[in-house]
Amino acid sequence: MKNTIKQKFINTVEKSEFEIIKSEIIESIKTMGLSDANQKGLLKEIIVYRYTIICVEKAKINNKMEQGITWEECCDRFNKVVMFYTHHEFNTWDYFTNIYNVIPQEHRLKIMLLEIYTCYHYREQEFYHFLKRILNEETEKQRKDRMKENKKTLKKYLDKENFITLYRGENANSLDEEHAISYTPNKSIAEWFSNRRASEYKGVIENEFHLSDILLYTNVRKEEEAMVIPDCVWWED
Incomplete structure (x- = not known):
């Protein structure tokens, strides 16, 4: 998992940016009075955490939703962001609710059912609220x-x-x-x-x-x- 995240990070973040972040983390850890082994372990955990945050933010910028895109493109852009989230937290659901209004209206139902409902955790009452909203926004042609x-x-x-x-x-x-x-x-x-x-x-x-x-x-x-x-x-x- 860490290697996968690191590779995605390398593809999206400039090396100089990574070195600055790593240096800041190392300096902070040195002040904690931990053993060398514990320092290394904590460094790895924090770097992976920071990798994820940076990758997500970069992915959000590079994969903004646009009106008129195909279902395949919409799905691809959505997944290039949520691929960094775990299935057991609500990050993906929160991302969906935050960008709901910019997801092309004709693709919202499939995103919610195929990309969230079958793959990630969601808040149940909110889920039904958004499902009703999608159905109310559905045109007769749709x-x-x-x-x-x-x-x-x-x-x-x-x-x-x-x-x-x-x-x-x-x-x-x-x-x-x-x-x-x-x-x-x-x-x-x-x-x-x-x-x-x-x-x-x-x-x-x-x-x-x-x-x-x-x-x-x-x-x-x-x-x-x-x-x-x-x-x-x-x-x-």
């Missing part, structure tokens, strides 16, 4: 395009009225149905999710959704995941 794209990928599961039966594996730690987003048309996958952890309660729920309630379908992780609009979104004030 809604129709979303339905068209999902119909193409889920065609074999839809009935004549564009309804689909989806399954969700649950255990004692699962979100309640009103907050659930992730489902699958494949019952076997839902059963696997239900049984993957030891739990007092295990089960598979079955619900019917209209095509308009499907946010996005992805099989990137081989989970045949259909993300739906959770009922709780419409409870938000």
Whole structure:
């Protein structure tokens, strides 16, 4: 991990800048009265921490969002910043909320679902608030395009009225149905999710959704995941 961060740092920060930072850190550590071994260990930790901060700030400058960019470019710019964040903190979520207004409106839903929801931690109540905001900002054309794209990928599961039966594996730690987003048309996958952890309660729920309630379908992780609009979104004030 440290070597990876160091290489990214070298690619983005001038060597002279690095030497100045390193010198400042070394001088500060010398005043702490630590043993040589502890000084070296602390130096490594601080440098990695500073690497990350500098890399993130450089990445933010070099990868600003712009209107009119493609989804691929938007995704690439977003990831060139959040690649320095850990999955267990809220840095990525905070970055998303801070730049929300400059992310092209047509790409916000995919950024939130594909790049945050499936990869990073987020603040739950804020997440549903932003999801409602995105849906309220969605144009009629975008809604129709979303339905068209999902119909193409889920065609074999839809009935004549564009309804689909989806399954969700649950255990004692699962979100309640009103907050659930992730489902699958494949019952076997839902059963696997239900049984993957030891739990007092295990089960598979079955619900019917209209095509308009499907946010996005992805099989990137081989989970045949259909993300739906959770009922709780419409409870938000």
